[in-house]
Amino acid sequence: AQSVTQPDIHITVSEGASLELRCNYSYGATPYLFWYVQSPGQGLQLLLKYFSGDTLVQGIKGFEAEFKRSQSSFNLRKPSVHWSDAAEYFCAVVGATNKLIFGTGTLLAVQP
Amino acid sequence: DTGVSQDPRHKITKRGQNVTFRCDPISEHNRLYWYRQTLGQGPEFLTYFQNEAQLEKSRLLSDRFSAERPKGSFSTLEIQRTEQGDSAMYLCASSSDRGLEKLFFGSGTQLSVL
Numbered sequence: 001a002q003s004v005t006q007p008d009i010h011i012t013v014s015e016g017a018s019l020e021l022r023c024n025y026s027y028g029a030t031p032y033l034f035w036y037v038q039s040p041g042q043g044l045q046l047l048l049k050y051f052s053g054d055t056l057v058q059g060i061k062g063f064e065a066e067f068k069r070s071q072s073s074f075n076l077r078k079p080s081v082h083w084s085d086a087a088e089y090f091c092a093v094v095g096a097t098n099k100l101i102f103g104t105g106t107l108l109a110v111q112p
Numbered sequence: 113d114t115g116v117s118q119d120p121r122h123k124i125t126k127r128g129q130n131v132t133f134r135c136d137p138i139s140e141h142n143r144l145y146w147y148r149q150t151l152g153q154g155p156e157f158l159t160y161f162q163n164e165a166q167l168e169k170s171r172l173l174s175d176r177f178s179a180e181r182p183k184g185s186f187s188t189l190e191i192q193r194t195e196q197g198d199s200a201m202y203l204c205a206s207s208s209d210r211g212l213e214k215l216f217f218g219s220g221t222q223l224s225v226l
Contacts, residue, residue, distance in 0.1 A: 004154075032212070043116070043203060043217035044155070051213070090154050094212050097168075102154025 002027045002095035006103035013081050014111045021076040021106050023065075023091030032094035033074040035065055038105075039087045047089075050074060061085070086110045114138075116218035118204050124224045125194055132190045133221045137206030141216075144187050146179055147203040148172065149220070155203055161187060194225045 005024045013019055025031055032051050036044040048059025055067040065076045074091060091103045117136040125131050137144050142163050147155035158177070160168045163184035173179075176194075181187040191198055201220040208214065 009152075036217075041121075041219065043205075043219045045217070046215070049213065092154070098212065099157045099160070099168075100155075100212055100215070102156070104152065104154050 002031075002093055002101050004091050004093050004101055004103035006089075006091055006106050008106045009104070010107045010109070012109040012111060015083050016080050019076075019078045019081045019085070019108070021089050021091075021108070023074045023076065023103060024072050025074060025091075025093045026072065027093055027095065029096075031074075033065075033067060034092040034094075034100070035059065035063070035074075035076050036090045036092060036102075037061075037087045038090065044090065047076070081108075081110055083110045083112065116204055116206050116216050118202075118218040118221050120221055121219065122222045122224075124226065126226050127196060128193055130190065130192045131194055131223065132188055133202055133204075133223075135187045135189070135204030135206075135218060137186070137204070138216055141206035141208050142184065143207045143209070143211060144181055145205040145207075145215070146187070146189055147205065149201040149203055150199075158189075158202075191223075194223075196225045199223055199225045 003026045034049045035047040038044045047063050048057050050057045050067045088105045088107045090105045092100045095101050119134045144161040146158040149155040159179050161181040176192045179189045203220045204218045205215050
């Protein structure tokens with residue numbers, strides 16, 4: 001069965017520091033992968049997605065992610081974090097039944 | 113384009129009561145999804161409509177849950193005889209024929225069952 005693992009439940013970084021959020025997926029075929037962000041009391045907003053082609057994907061708000069098939073990973077990165085980036089981040093994969101399967105999320109806190 | 117709207121934003125009810133939530137998708141979107149999100153978890157798929165047809169239901173959707181999308185526009189999700197385990201955020205999302213490639217989520221309805 002398809003699944004997504006986000007190993008880090010909670011991460012704290014200083015403003016201006018770099019960020020990497022980890023995501024590992026389990027899926028036999030070529031996966032469709034997504035990163036979403038959710039601010040408190042809000043719905044999910046799509047940051048970026050990977051379907052095929054270039055394995056380094058650029059998204060909104062200065063985020064990028066790299067698909068690594070050999071490691072079954074799709075980690076999210078940002079070179080310099082802003083206080084407004086504090087939120088919960090979800091990795092997701094489209095499974096065989098054409099549904100989004102989400103990870104459990106990583107809660108990002110940003111220290112001034 | 114006003115985005116996906118959900119109503120109410122919050123609902124507090126007593127165990128055993130029925131509740132109904134509404135979702136208004138983006139107007140030209142023919143696909144509509146319901147997800148449930150509990151504390152500390154990612155959203156879980158509940159059901160999916162294409163126009164007015166309910167094409168798929170998760171095993172999470174017990175007999176107490178029913179969803180409709182009359183005329184292929186807004187959708188309602190009803191929970192009968194609510195239980196404390198139903199407490200969660202219920203998220204609606206919509207998309208065009210591009211499907212999951214471009215999915216827009218509403219802000220959700222937070223249900224608390226006392």
